[in-house]
Amino acid sequence: MDLERKYRNVPGTTVFDSTLARKGYHLNQVCASLLKDENRQRFRANERAYLDEWKLTEEQKQAVLDRDYNRMIALGGNVYYLAKIFSSDGLKFTHVCAQMCGMTEEDYIQMMNDGGRAPAKEKNTGD
């Protein structure tokens, strides 16, 4: 019998669970490697060559090259690791959060200043 995974029904939300952690191990380790400045420099100099050094799937590599954060999340990326990519691009969480929910960064920041995204009216408990 598989584990009960009710959190998968929470709308607009990907919970980084054991399945994704397994799938995304190498992707997240590439990201973690970018905490070192020498690695950031090598990555910037030739992203494709840097990614080829790791055991990523072609799909994962393409998602990184495209900076497609929803895709990276679906392929096992954890947002705290993916943060090493966008901080090495000089970008903030607001940029990437805006991209993931399909807004401009300006509109997203305005939404946050206005109190954030309100929770859904009807309670979805994941059931």
Added chain:
Amino acid sequence: MARITAGVGTSHVPLIARAIDTDKTQEPAWKPIIDGYEFSRKWIEREKPDVVILVYNDHGVAFDMSLIPTFVIGAGESFKPADEGYGPRQIPDVIGCPDLAWHIAQSVIEDDFDITIANELDVDHGLTAPLSMMFGKRGVNDSWPCMVIPVAVNVIVYPTPSGRRCYELGKAIGRAVAAFDQDLNVQVWGTGGMSHQLQGARAGLINQEWDQNFLARLADNPEEVADISRLEYVTEAGSEGIELIMWLIMRGALPQRVKELHRFYHVPASNTAVGHIVLDAKAD
């Protein structure tokens, strides 16, 4: 004997630390938050804790995916501010309290909490932002006014420990401190949260009503708060709001009866709702 005199709950948003480091605390985005901690900065100057047991989470910096411990206690003599990709923060090293940390480790493991012991640990903004928020700006040549025992909790790879498990670990830490044979004034801080979600179509979620309710119940109804399920955190407080389980280690370490001295709530700090509470453990 050592005694736990107070608990502090606080968010640990990295951009607040950066605002303090770069003297931007008077800018409109940060001033209301810094002002919300003014009571606490004055209070802690009077309280003068010897040791803070600081519960936080690492954000994929000291621990990458090669090792994912659920609970970690830092037993080293000192801890360096981690390089989170922009170079380390220019703040003092964090001085540990190895005698008490090892005592807690032995006590809680004998009490069935199988905590991992770290002698070497670089500490990221989860630990250092609260120090700056509570003690104000410090440079590399300054020092923090107390020793710190880091307690790191996995909240980024699901499943995290449950809120109940955190609360019970807090109680075990409380028992351990009370049995330590040195006269030390100890505080416990729980950090992270409040509601926020940093990914997916629901990024930017803030649930003010739920957050306020969490804060309102923490002092007098901790058992109720300890029973909040992982699913409720994710659903109501967002995928990253589950950091709030760390506040329950703090609450568990305090006596049943506490006095709430200060409460503050503000939206937003960047993507996150900021919550802060100060609980006095000397009510009886």
